[in-house]
Structures are given as C-alpha cells and as structure tokens.
Amino acid sequence: MSTVKNTVNRQPPVLYIKEFCRMKIIDILNSKNVTLSFEVFPPKTAAAVPAAEKAALDIAALRPDFMSVTYGAGGGTSDFTVHIAEKIKGVAGVEVMPHLTCISSTKEKVRTMLESFRNGGFETVMALRGDIPAEGIPHRDYGYASELVADIRKYCPGMCIGGACYPDGHYEAPNKDADIENLKKKVDAGVEFLSTQMFFDNAVFYNYLYRLRAEGITVPVLAGIMPITGAKLLGRSVTMSGTTVPARYKAIIDAYGDSPEAIKQAGIIYASEQITDLLANGVKNIHVFTMNKPDVAEAVYSNIKPALDYLNGN
Numbered sequence: 001m002s003t004v005k006n007t008v009n010r011q012p013p014v015l016y017i018k019e020f021c022r023m024k025i026i027d028i029l030n031s032k033n034v035t036l037s038f039e040v041f042p043p044k045t046a047a048a049v050p051a052a053e054k055a056a057l058d059i060a061a062l063r064p065d066f067m068s069v070t071y072g073a074g075g076g077t078s079d080f081t082v083h084i085a086e087k088i089k090g091v092a093g094v095e096v097m098p099h100l101t102c103i104s105s106t107k108e109k110v111r112t113m114l115e116s117f118r119n120g121g122f123e124t125v126m127a128l129r130g131d132i133p134a135e136g137i138p139h140r141d142y143g144y145a146s147e148l149v150a151d152i153r154k155y156c157p158g159m160c161i162g163g164a165c166y167p168d169g170h171y172e173a174p175n176k177d178a179d180i181e182n183l184k185k186k187v188d189a190g191v192e193f194l195s196t197q198m199f200f201d202n203a204v205f206y207n208y209l210y211r212l213r214a215e216g217i218t219v220p221v222l223a224g225i226m227p228i229t230g231a232k233l234l235g236r237s238v239t240m241s242g243t244t245v246p247a248r249y250k251a252i253i254d255a256y257g258d259s260p261e262a263i264k265q266a267g268i269i270y271a272s273e274q275i276t277d278l279l280a281n282g283v284k285n286i287h288v289f290t291m292n293k294p295d296v297a298e299a300v301y302s303n304i305k306p307a308l309d310y311l312n313g314n
C-alpha cells in the first residue's frame with residue numbers, strides 16, 4: 001500500500017493579481033516612444049488627506065502616462081499611500097505605481113501591504129529599501145531593496161517591479177562601480193525598470209546610463225527630475241539625494257532665491273530645459289517629482305508637451 005507523504009508547506013500562499021488590473025508600468029513604457037510620469041507623496045495626517053487627494057487628482061487630471069505615490073517619504077506616512085493611489089486610479093483612471101520600502105518593515109507588514117496593493121488593483125510596485133530613520137532601524141528583516149524584490153517575486157508572481165538608481169552614486173556606496181554592481185544584483189533579482197534619483201546635470205545622467213549599459217543593465221531607466229521651486233526645497237533635496245548642483249543652478253538660486261515667484265518660474269524653466277535636452281538625446285522616460293504641486297506639474301508639462309507629442313508621433 002502506498003502512503004501519501006504528509007508534507008508541511010511552510011511557504012506562505014502566493015497572492016495572485018486580480019484579473020481586472022492590466023496595465024503594468026513596463027507595458028506602458030514599452031508601448032510608447034516617450035513617456036511622462038508624475039510622483040506625489042501621501043499626507044502626514046488624516047486631516048491633510050483631503051488636500052493631498054485634491055492635489056493628486058489635479059495632477060492626475062493632466063493625464064500623465066502614469067503616476068507614483070511614495071511610501072511615507074519626506075514627512076508623509078505610508079498609511080495613506082494606498083488611499084491616494086486608489087483615488088488616482090479609481091477617480092482619474094491614471095495607472096499608479098505605489099512605492100514600498102522595507103528597511104523599517106517586517107516581512108509580515110510587507111506581505112500585508114502587498115495584499116492591499118493587490119486588492120487595490122495595482123500591478124506594479126516600486127521596491128525600495130527606504131531612508132534610514134533618524135531614530136534608527138526598528139526591524140532587521142530587510143537590509144537591501146534586492147531582498148524586498150525577491151520577496152515580491154515570491155509572494156506576488158506577476159507583479160511588475162521597479163527600483164531606484166543613483167546617477168551621482170548612492171551616498172552609502174563606497175564608489176559608483178560598487179553601487180552599479182549592487183544595482184546589477186537588484187535588477188537580476190527581478191527589477192524590470194529603474195527610476196533615478198533626482199539629478200540637475202544631464203551629463204551626469206548620460207555618463208551613468210553609459211556605465212549601466214556597459215555593465216549589462218538593459219532595463220528602461222526613468223530620468224527623475226525635481227523642479228526646484230524654492231531655496232529650501234533645494235536644501236532638502238540635496239540632503240536627501242546627495243546629488244551635485246551645477247554652478248549655473250547655484251547661480252539661479254543665489255539670484256532668485258528670495259523671490260518665491262521668480263525662483264518657482266526659474267525651477268520650472270530649468271526642469272523643462274533639462275527634459276527637453278534629455279528627450280533630444282534619446283532618453284525615453286521622464287519622471288517628475290511634483291512635490292504635490294499641480295501648478296508646477298502643469299507648467300512643466302505644457303512646456304514639454306509639444307516635444308512629447310511629436311516624439312510619440314501625435
């Protein structure tokens with residue numbers, strides 16, 4: 001008589017993505033010559049939800065190719081990431097990629113978040129390690145984004161995964177070569193496209209892209225553009241990104257920093273010019289950190305829309 005071996009399956013059950021969500025970000029990137037996407041961040045408190053919702057929906061009304069919602073970055077809280085993402089997708093019908101960070105998370109929390117992404121109909125997640133909190137790391141389930149990528153692959157097969165990369169090198173990496181080697185591991189773990197940290201010097205980006213391709217990293221790379229609309233934002237951005245600020249940008253901040261209106265317009269012009277140059281040099285995918293400012297997103301978009309339309313054959 002044969003016996004059936006009673007095996008205990010210790011693997012958690014796999015989460016399947018709902019049928020109805022169909023536009024993965026990688027498919028959007030592959031479907032057009034050039035794309036424009038906008039990033040927003042979630043509110044910090046429940047009281048701030050209506051204003052954040054309105055900002056996100058006003059930005060979505062511009063009809064970018066897709067949007068991303070950060071995971072509690074820059075003072076926001078991850079509690080509202082799914083809520084804001086659902087509004088954008090459900091109300092405006094714009095595809096969304098929620099971010100997910102892992103450094104302050106347990107495996108259980110990651111799984112719960114992935115479940116809520118799946119229930120919200122999201123087919124793409126931006127997998128990040130996340131900023132190290134000032135008060136230290138509360139959990140040690142994850143060390144690097146590549147470990148999160150591996151877990152998403154395991155728990156959510158079929159989920160499209162994006163990752164971050166650093167044209168100026170990540171501030172914790174000993175040098176750019178090591179950073180690119182680590183990036184290769186992350187891509188090999190299952191990242192289908194990359195999105196860069198903000199940069200203000202396109203030459204830095206072109207050089208970086210050349211190095212990625214030479215290392216065999218062939219996935220699409222979204223160029224991350226931050227319109228600097230105030231001197232304070234530049235300070236915060238440099239602190240969080242470690243990116244270099246070209247002398248000509250410093251001169252603009254020095255000249256107009258004290259005039260909110262002048263510096264805002266200068267930031268819009270600088271970002272629009274950066275994007276125009278990137279598109280002219282064959283960069284296909286532009287990702288703008290809108291800082292939840294619909295007027296800034298709209299101004300940048302209207303400057304570059306004719307170029308995008310032309311390159312897309314419209």
Ligand SMILES: NC(=O)C1=CN([C@@H]2O[C@H](COP(=O)(O)OP(=O)(O)OC[C@H]3O[C@@H](n4cnc5c(N)ncnc54)[C@H](O)[C@@H]3O)[C@@H](O)[C@H]2O)C=CC1
Nearest residue numbers: 070071073099128129130131144145164170172173179182
């Ligand atoms: N919260 C958000 O929405 C966003 C956050 N970020 C920030 O970007 C930063 C890093 O996140 P990720 O790029 O996802 O992290 P990552 O884990 O890919 O890389 C972080 C650092 O660890 C190094 N590293 C990676 N794998 C390694 C390995 N196997 N061995 C040794 N070193 C390794 C990298 O070179 C890099 O210096 C964080 O500060 C994150 O918060 C960036 C964009 C958005």
Ligand SMILES: Nc1nc(=O)c2c([nH]1)NC[C@@H]1CN(c3ccc(C(=O)N[C@@H](CCC(=O)O)C(=O)O)cc3)CN21
Nearest residue numbers: 041070073074075131197198224233236237240241289
């Ligand atoms: N290291 C790092 N962490 C991030 O979270 C991050 C990046 N880099 N680079 C790409 C985008 C840019 N992000 C940003 C950039 C700036 C702020 C920021 O200045 N936040 C303000 C609050 C803004 C407001 O409430 O209006 C802050 O005080 O932190 C937030 C997110 C999120 N992303």
